[in-house]
Each structure stands twice: as structure tokens, then as C-alpha cells.
Amino acid sequence: QVQLVESGGGLAQPGGSLTLSCAASGFMLSHYAMSWYRQAPGKERELVAEITGAGGFTNYADSVKGRFTVSRDNAKNALYLRMSSLKPEDTGLYYCAKNRRFDKYYHSFRLDEYHYWGQGTQVTVSS
Numbered sequence: 001q002v003q004l005v006e007s008g009g010g011l012a013q014p015g016g017s018l019t020l021s022c023a024a025s026g027f028m029l030s031h032y033a034m035s036w037y038r039q040a041p042g043k044e045r046e047l048v049a050e051i052t053g054a055g056g057f058t059n060y061a062d063s064v065k066g067r068f069t070v071s072r073d074n075a076k077n078a079l080y081l082r083m084s085s086l087k088p089e090d091t092g093l094y095y096c097a098k099n100r101r102f103d104k105y106y107h108s109f110r111l112d113e114y115h116y117w118g119q120g121t122q123v124t125v126s127s
Contacts, residue, residue, distance in 0.1 A: 002026040002116045004096050009121030012086050020121055022079040022096030030054070030074040033099035033107050035114050036081045038123075040092035047111045048094075049081060053104035064090075086125045093120040 008020040020036070035050040048061045049070035058070050069082040079096050097114035099106065108114075 002098060004098065004116060004118035006094060006096055006118045006121040009094060009123045011124045011126065013127055014087060014125055016086050016125070017082070017084040018086065018123060020081040020083070020094055020096075020123070022081075022118065024077045024079065024096075024098070027098065028102075029072070029077050029079075031102050031104045033101070033103075034070075034072065034079050035097045035099070035109075035111075036068075036070060036079075036094060037097060037111060037114070037117075038090075038092040038094045039120075040089075043092075045111060046092075047109055047114075050107055050109055051079070052107045056105075057107050059107065059109055083123070086123075088125045090125050091123060094123050095120045 003025045005023045031053045037047045039045045048064045051058045051070045067085045071080045095117040097117040
């Protein structure tokens with residue numbers, strides 16, 4: 001069955017960096033768009049980054065553009081999110097998620113098109 005396991009979260013200072021990882025299993029990772037989204041206490045879920053199955057297209061929320069980089073290594077069944085210039089408002093629980101559509105070139109910035117996610121990894125940005 002589909003399994004996604006996020007890791008790499010922790011405490012970072014404002015301006016610092018963290019890299020999140022997502023280990024995927026149970027499906028052909030290379031044929032699905034993947035995304036990262038986050039949820040902060042009292043706020044709605046926010047899609048922050050997406051990447052096509054083939055890896056040739058990425059897209060970001062305005063709130064993280066220029067600071068976050070999503071990448072993938074299909075051979076290792078892994079997804080990554082490099083976060084830099086972190087801000088306190090980046091604090092939240094971060095999840096990786098799998099798109100519904102079997103198409104290595106498909107992409108979508110709609111959270112409702114992602115139907116599997118892991119348990120999340122906590123990112124806290126504070127001095």
C-alpha cells in the first residue's frame with residue numbers, strides 16, 4: 001500500500017535552513033506529481049510546492065518562492081524540500097503528498113488532487 005514517511009523537521013532560527021525528506025513506497029513514484037504542504041495551528045492547510053513525476057516542472061506558493069526548493073530522486077523513492085531563509089511564519093507541520101493522477105508530466109497546485117500523505121514532520125522557526 002502507499003506509504004509516505006516525512007523526516008528532517010526540527011527547530012531552526014530565523015534565516016536558517018532545513019531540508020525535509022519524504023520516503024515513498026507502494027507505488028511508482030516516477031509517474032506521480034508530488035507536493036509538500038503545511039499546516040500551522042489555527043490555520044488552513046497550505047500547498048507550498050509541487051513537482052511533476054518526471055521532475056521537470058516545479059511550482060511554489062508565493063509565500064515560499066525563492067526560499068524553498070522541491071526536488072526528487074525517483075531512483076531512491078525520495079522527495080525533498082530544501083528550506084532556506086526561514087521565517088517564523090514557516091512554522092508548521094509539513095507533509096508530503098501524492099497526486100491522484102498516473103501521469104509523469106501532470107502537475108496540479110490544487111491540494112484536493114493529492115490524496116495520500118504521511119504523518120508529517122514538525123518545523124519550528126524561532127529564536
